[in-house]
Amino acid sequence: MWTWTLSLCCVVLLAAAASHAAVDVRVLGPVGQVGTNTQFAVNIVADISDPVLGWGLDLDFDPALLRLVDPPMVGPDWTPFGGGDGDGLAGVFLPAAGGQGLSGNDVFLAGLFFESLVPGMVTLALGITPGDLNEGFALDPSGFDANVTFQDLRFTVVPEPSSGALVALGLLALVRRRGTLTR
Numbered sequence: 001m002w003t004w005t006l007s008l009c010c011v012v013l014l015a016a017a018a019s020h021a022a023v024d025v026r027v028l029g030p031v032g033q034v035g036t037n038t039q040f041a042v043n044i045v046a047d048i049s050d051p052v053l054g055w056g057l058d059l060d061f062d063p064a065l066l067r068l069v070d071p072p073m074v075g076p077d078w079t080p081f082g083g084g085d086g087d088g089l090a091g092v093f094l095p096a097a098g099g100q101g102l103s104g105n106d107v108f109l110a111g112l113f114f115e116s117l118v119p120g121m122v123t124l125a126l127g128i129t130p131g132d133l134n135e136g137f138a139l140d141p142s143g144f145d146a147n148v149t150f151q152d153l154r155f156t157v158v159p160e161p162s163s164g165a166l167v168a169l170g171l172l173a174l175v176r177r178r179g180t181l182t183r
Helices: 001-020 161-180
Strands: 023-028 031-037 039-056 058-060 066-068 090-092 102-116 120-127 138-139 146-151 153-160
Touching: 023 138, 023 153, 058 138, 120 146, 138 146
Parallel strands: 023 146, 031 153
Antiparallel strands: 023 039, 039 090, 039 102, 039 138, 058 120, 066 102, 120 153
């Protein structure tokens, strides 16, 4: 009986030691399409299963299609941390006495403002650079031991109608309306 109980305890302890916190990170922003020369906001949120003390991410996008208008705005629960790569996508949780980190659903990590430049298919892809010690999710107390999944954001930048085309459409609408009024 003792052997069976001891074996079961060892299996439970090994399973607990091998388990990882789950972190699901998403980019929220435009759905479908945005016009060229349009400014828009993007938020980075996460579902975090175990308390996190800090995080750092990379956000990849095509600079020919988008321009980052302002530096990232790290969420109010985090203290901005420059990180090593200079993109400003890093934050540290400074808990009050007795605090153990931050967890929960839809935890706001950062907000960014972009401007669309030219038509094309846009992907905002989140990631972590392997070997970069400023990126990932620092857990309390187990270190960087999280299974992180990323959900990218995809949308299309479409051309805005030229002002000449808008004037022509307006004149056409006026002529059609005038024709219905004189009948």
